[in-house]
Amino acid sequence: MKTTPSSRIWDSIKRLMPIVILTIYAIIALFPVVMILVNSFKSRKAIFGAPFEFPTSETFSLIGYETVTDRADFQIYFLNSAIVTFLALILTLFIGAMAAFALSEYDFPGNALMALYLSLGIMIPIRLGTVGILRLMVSLKLVNTLTGLILIYVAQALPLTIFILSQFMRQVPKDLKDAARIDGASEYRIFGMILPLVRPALGAIGIFTMIPIWNDLWFPLIISPSSKTATVTLGVQQFLGQFVSDWNAVLSSLTLAMIPILILYILFSQQMIRSITAGAVK
């Protein structure tokens, strides 16, 4: 086959097209975040005078960060978010794994019904029960406590966790469990034995449970809005509401709120994406 120059040009355009589109989109995805990060390290004059430039020795300034650390209780917010996210995560994984083990391991009457009941919550958002949740929290005296938030987040995360984990647990070879049973291991022992085997699934579910909890605005706003129990997401929302005109402070607080999640994302992005695509590549 003869190739004419024009068809060769056409071919190379076709070959480069995907990269060009992906590059353009990656810039669109990244650009706003980079603008905030870069400008948070500049003086007010430079933020407005030269927004697209990196900070130089003349324009570099940490004034925004100083305002934020002086005025806002970011340490408390971070601590609250960390406590809530960590405890909710541990409880979800442990309690969810127990239930998933029961559903996948034993053939008891009502198993299918129980599995259906527990998976209803996958599609129905817990937010729709807010009126009932607030009443319950008031009667349990859990308003403005971190405990209240943790319990809600565990209940919210359990359905999907149980659904995914029980599928993974079904794949654990039966011989292994039967051998342990013959050796006289109790059912609790066997559960302890299975847990490390589904560690990759636990990790993936962990990441996907954590992000919505850390980022949630609704329940902190409604259940625990006090300044002592505010999470980072709520704290930033309220702080920014008050300091709208202080651009240095706004940019710095946004940067501070983004950094923990960005670091986690950079560390775990490969595992995260691989865990979604895992079902596809065999």
Place this chain on the structure above:
Amino acid sequence: MQQSRRQFRFPVHIAVFLAPAVLLYTLFMVIPLINSLRLSFFEIQNQNQLNFTGLQNYIRLFTDSNFAPFFWRALRNNFVFFAVHMLVQNPIGLLLAALLAEGGRLRNFFRTLIFMPTVLSVVIIGFIWQLILNPLWGVAEGILESVRLGAWFGPWLGKPETALVTISLISVWQFVGIPMILFYAALIGIPDELTEAARVDGATGWETFWRIKFPLILPTVGIVGILTFVGNFNAFDLIYTMKGANAGPDFSTDIMGTLFYRTFFGQQLQLGNPTMGATVAAMMFLIILTGVLLYMFLWARRVQTYEL
């Protein structure tokens, strides 16, 4: 007692494994949800007395001049919000996924970058875009000018005609990573032999995609659609962050989530009304349930799932 009725004996360890999850889930999710639905049939009289009023709250929501205009507007806006996601977010997600699935060395790199906004808090995203689009800072205008489109720029977030679509597009920008990654996972699961055969027969890449790959990933198309629907009719954070509970300007960005919050907690001069709030939540529940049932019975049943 359990020992005496042998065939109905429920093993203790199974109960122990199930109890914590069932209790927490029932107590903090199922019961409050049922309670909220129940409250929508009541009215709170003085001293927290609950009075059964039947469908009164619903009639008020649909016809009372204090509620109905807000409800119908929020419902319509929410469908616009959903339509923008279906027409912009999911096609872009599919395009990016198709390009990523072609392979190449930079694939992981692009995948990671494009997914990044999805993991950030909606609150952060809302403020970031408020700053970027702020005419005071002029960043968006500067960029448009650099590609000679400066005249297009306007205070999009401030005008009732453009605010809703602008906020919808910001939400699209943030969440495009989700359809992208789901489509991507489906596309790389298609065995090469299938597409190879088409290529030998002389089909172009475009034809191969629409005739072979797309029909094979139809189940994922349905999942992306229903996830978008549930997420959109449950949305709140972005509009609350950017526009407050009043979803301005002039309620033009009001959707079901912000209407629910306002009705439940009140705003400025109007007191909150828990039972009317519960009624709005019950409507959201019905809308989402309808969507899920339509998906399950009209889509998931009819679409053939191929074992690859």
